[in-house]
Amino acid sequence: MRLEAHLRARRAEGRRLLVPYVTGGLGAAWCDVVRAVADAGADAVEVGIPFSDPVMDGRTIQEASQRALELGATPLGIVDALARLDPGIPLVVMTYYNPVLRAGHVRFASRLAQAGVDGAIVPDLPLDELDGWADAADAAGLETVLLAAPTTPEDRLRAICERARGFVYGVALLGVTGERDRLAAEATEMGRRCKAVTDRPVLLGVGISTPAQAVEAAGAADGVIVGSALVRRLLDGGGPDDAASFVAELRDALDRA
């Protein structure tokens, strides 16, 4: 339980948690980006394994996924690269279910665990369909993060928080990933609802784009996930230094709040 234990320990220090998202395979320097954001104050890093049909993702991550695939990214290739990375904080991979199914539950879970990956997020694998994967992940010691959504009814929210490992990913708006001008009204309510039913770390993600939005969202939960705002900087030609300075800005804002 390294991911959850790590996040709980950081939370206990009074720290607002920050998990940046980086698309695996996006450019030759993507591993350096992961290291750089880890060093810039992330509490864990979420690495996206690109899929051809990412239905939970908006334009930025769609484009990043497509570009990574064109550059030859493969699921197990990314996992192998992560094995050599050792960023000093937990790593969580995010991918869609088909690549997991194609690799095989047990094979994929054990490869991730062997690579030192601590958790996995599979956004198109809801609670009701979780068993095959979660059994394999549990057996491999891999923590499966579950998503809770603004539309999730109360009893289901409890079941999700109960079954989640690592942390609960509260979807901070009705919609897919991507930057927004302001924090959605659903964000703080999502954080409040999750916090009311679980002691697990609760992170809000989707649409959180700026340091100010991160502070506002983190105030309703234990922390935030920031993806598209970071990935856009990479798509625009930014490298590890640009990624690090953006994450440092987020870190600084969260620490000062």
Place this chain on the structure above:
Amino acid sequence: MDDPSRRAGVVLGPPGPEPAPRGRFAGFGGRFVPETLVAALDELEREFRAAWVDDAFRAELAGLLAGYAGRPTPLTECRRLSDRLGVRVLLKREDLTHTGSHKINNVLGQALLTRRMGKRRLIAETGAGQHGVATATAAALFGFECTVFMGAVDVERQALNVFRMRLLGARVVAVEGGSATLKDAINEAMRDWVATVTDTHYCIGSVVGPHPYPWMVRELQRVVGDEARGQCAALLGGDPDVVVACVGGGSNAIGTFSAFLETPTRLVGVEAAGLGLETGRHGASVARGVPGVLHGARSLYLQDEHGQIREAHSISAGLDYPGVGPEHAALAAAGRVEYVAATDEDALAGFRLLSATEGIVPALEAAHAIGWLAREAGGAVPAGATVLVTLSGRGDKDAAQVAERVGDGVAP
């Protein structure tokens, strides 16, 4: 729009079997969607299950199918084509429905459900444009707002249907991502739905997607098979020897097959072989797909060894999809339905043959079924057999594309 004089003619047979719990058809199906959509799918499942045994709902749907969509559609005996092929060909004429394809059957049912759920906006994906036109039509009829997602490639090759949808008041969004065809249109519709699910119903056009869609759309298309079986009984005194239908996602096929599953009739689904199965440029998910998960369902998909979905290819936009409905995957695994494939060339041959011999211009999708039968009559389909073919739609939408392709050489 409800014409009682015709309603009596519409056959809404008894509800068919539900899939196993969690929407399973022998291991295929399910509900693999972002958490945001789960509550809406639960609601849709509840509402459909209740509506489908509700006499008032069924009567209203039957009335719309009769007075608005023009059902029942005829069964046409093809005398000249039968002489040519040496088999007896009967066509179930879905091309004669309002909007020109079987898609309207499903859409009218889902529009009634949308109203029942208190939603005011419909979204849909479309490949050839037939489902988009049907959805835009129902939206106009019910006074709903409507957005149709269509791959940018399909917007190009189906310009007539794009105009029709806009005329009907729908917003048509050209989807540029991925292969810019039907698969990507579904992705984009799902993304819209994740953001709008509280007031919007996603009107999926085929027996694909998360539970309850494969079951619900099959039930709403059963009318095709139920009518056809009754018409065959009246004409033949029994069931046909063979039933043939084209399969993209597979809604016209499953709607037809569902009436014959418990009979000895041979059932044949014709997938798109595109440029040929050996070229890798096709849409034959049963023939060449492997189990996987896309668009919410476990089924057979064209994909690479890493689980990335491959682009399909077909001359017909409606069959240009790298997957197939989960119930088809189950029927294939059980061996109850034979899945075969027809190439672009077979489809073009079928398109010209039916036009020239019967005066019926088929949609390119349905032309795959005709083309396969023309190729296999006297072979895989024995001489003298009686064959029911579902003509899923009419070919007006494809005339320009075929003209461009074959030029003046249209004679079969």
